[in-house]
Amino acid sequence: MASQFGAVQLAHEFLSAHVKEGDFCIDCTAGRGNDTAFLCGLVGESGRVIAFDIQQDAVDSTKKLLGEKGFSERAEVYCVSHSEVDKYAEEGTVSAIVFNFGWLPGGDHTINTRRETSIEALEKGLKLLRPDGVMSLSIYYGRDTGTEERDALLEYLRSLPVREYTVLVSEFVNRPNDPPISVRVYKGK
Secondary structure, eight states: OOOOOOHHHHHHHHHHHHOOTTOEEEESOOTTSHHHHHHHHHHOTTOEEEEEOSOHHHHHHHHHHHHHHTOGGGEEEEOSOGGGGGGSSOTTOEEEEEEEESBOTTSOTTSBOOHHHHHHHHHHHHHHEEEEEEEEEEEOOOSTTHHHHHHHHHHHHHTSOTTTEEEEEEEOTTSSSOOOEEEEEEETO
């Protein structure tokens, strides 16, 4: 049986089409570091990536992966909430921002992103994007607070001004349980 196409592939295809050598990108939810490392590969040696996670385990995993791939010099990883993103970048300077809402893969599922800080991070992230910047969101839900966060995120995204943003939402409608929702945001398009 072929492997299933998923939210990670959608996000990486989207980012590959928009991120180039020398860009500045942010991974707001570092997790195990896979998106951070992917962005490092896209921005190349002249680019820069910043990653955030509230769990030290995630920060350590991300730093380890970046070291293994030789990307440590082009990335910074911080153990802080994604809602602090605006303290690390100037408005209008970021090419792409990545979010994976939910919980740390293989981690404690009682520690997860929350509606309040996620909406705050999203609002701040949109301001940080350059005029032609993009944002990729993967919304994992189904746990205690997952559906509440999912609903709040989607409601917020629907409210974005059409003249400033284009928002595309993709759902896996033939997958069981609670498959992730993939969102792509284009600023200025």
